Amino acid sequence: MKTIILMILGIVIAPILGGLIAGIDRRVTARLQSRFGPPILQPFYDVAKLFGKDKVVSNFWQVFCSWVYLIAAALSVALLFGQTDLLLVFFVQAIGAVFLVMGGLSTPSPYSQVGAQRELIQVLTYEPLIILVFASIFMVTGSFRIDEILAYKQPLLIQLPLMFVVLGYALTIKLRKSPFDFSTSHHGHQEIVKGVLTEFSGPYLGIIEIAHWYETIFILGICALFWHTSLVGVILLLVSTYFAELIIDNTMARMTWRWMLKYVWSIGLAMSFVNLIWLYAG
Amino acid sequence: MFKKFIENSRAKSPWIMHFDCGSCNGCDIEVLACLTPLYDVERFGIVNVGNPKHADVLLVTGTVNPRNAKVLRNIYDQMPDPKGVIAIGACGLSGGVFRECYNVLGGVDKVIPVDVYVPGCPAKPEAIIDGVVTALAKFEGLKG
Ligand code: SF4
Numbered sequence: 001m002k003t004i005i006l007m008i009l010g011i012v013i014a015p016i017l018g019g020l021i022a023g024i025d026r027r028v029t030a031r032l033q034s035r036f037g038p039p040i041l042q043p044f045y046d047v048a049k050l051f052g053k054d055k056v057v058s059n060f061w062q063v064f065c066s067w068v069y070l071i072a073a074a075l076s077v078a079l080l081f082g083q084t085d086l087l088l089v090f091f092v093q094a095i096g097a098v099f100l101v102m103g104g105l106s107t108p109s110p111y112s113q114v115g116a117q118r119e120l121i122q123v124l125t126y127e128p129l130i131i132l133v134f135a136s137i138f139m140v141t142g143s144f145r146i147d148e149i150l151a152y153k154q155p156l157l158i159q160l161p162l163m164f165v166v167l168g169y170a171l172t173i174k175l176r177k178s179p180f181d182f183s184t185s186h187h188g189h190q191e192i193v194k195g196v197l198t199e200f201s202g203p204y205l206g207i208i209e210i211a212h213w214y215e216t217i218f219i220l221g222i223c224a225l226f227w228h229t230s231l232v233g234v235i236l237l238l239v240s241t242y243f244a245e246l247i248i249d250n251t252m253a254r255m256t257w258r259w260m261l262k263y264v265w266s267i268g269l270a271m272s273f274v275n276l277i278w279l280y281a282g
Numbered sequence: 283m284f285k286k287f288i289e290n291s292r293a294k295s296p297w298i299m300h301f302d303c304g305s306c307n308g309c310d311i312e313v314l315a316c317l318t319p320l321y322d323v324e325r326f327g328i329v330n331v332g333n334p335k336h337a338d339v340l341l342v343t344g345t346v347n348p349r350n351a352k353v354l355r356n357i358y359d360q361m362p363d364p365k366g367v368i369a370i371g372a373c374g375l376s377g378g379v380f381r382e383c384y385n386v387l388g389g390v391d392k393v394i395p396v397d398v399y400v401p402g403c404p405a406k407p408e409a410i411i412d413g414v415v416t417a418l419a420k421f422e423g424l425k426g
Contacts, residue, residue, distance in 0.1 A: 026324075035322040039294075042327050048291035049338070054362040056335065193332045201335035202362050 010081025018213025050206035065103030072096030115195025119183035299337035305344025308404035
């Protein structure tokens, strides 16, 4: 019963929180660029407007894929809030990521095709890292179940500091921030228009935006697991992590996918191994 | 209530798309100046998108000629309703100084319906922002 209430709470709260974070994100980014920036509620206006537009679709797959993407993202957040299994959560969110790529691939537009291929490479880059993070959490706490992880006495950050950095890479890629923003980006006037989102329009773009809010909360929720022992710790950790993301976003240029694959895999895997060896030796 | 929120949001988040039908670049630079920190149109929720499928307002600069008329028409048709069109600069309004040229059809309204005309050579960023805000009145008109 408690699980179901928590799940429903997750489904309802996550998009509101995610939208607010997106709004604060845009505002802080603007301040960093010495602009004034849009109102905090701007993402909600954007999505509401998108829902009020005409439905123009190239084919049925776009509708289907955007809905599956939303449902998978919402379900993964619900499972995370409901304190179920980390692996289950992981597989559900992977389904959403794949359906977004399929939606991009379903149209013949070259922008959408290139964007979808790049999105696929991004998925390929961060999924192994997330799995490694989950595996390392298992090694420390001896369980994939979130309620058992939450019962662990110490903050995970003490034993897995490098894994948190690895998770930070996944967060940067998931949030589509520089230097990893090549499948699509928030400012869609870069080299491939809007990448994988090029062919989505109107309400379906709005659905994808809401799913993106869920995903933000999903990754931040996993970050929160690293300091689950105190509420102040969680807030401190999340705020500083997100602020670091914004700084990185505003100071980095976008890179190529080859660079990303090489860099993230080599550094990410190296850090994971160092952390795991240290865990065993210590 | 939800419907009302959507209608209010329309005025608060006009995504613009900028199409240059062969202008002298004077007006284009002024359009881009609106996006700089000095004018910062993102304050009003205006985002410059590169994709007609996401855009609400089309800003057109420069003169229309038989070649780019097709492109302009195509871009206009790809924008989902409700949408607005703003013609910018003397060239966009009537052809401006290039009015008499053999290849110039005239203003943007020869090809697609225009909602707002922003005069000037080049048009001032203030005038362009004002034009976008005026175009929003069309969305307001869709209410009820
Ligand atoms: S109106 Fe003037 S500044 Fe603008 S494109 Fe025409 S000639 Fe150039």
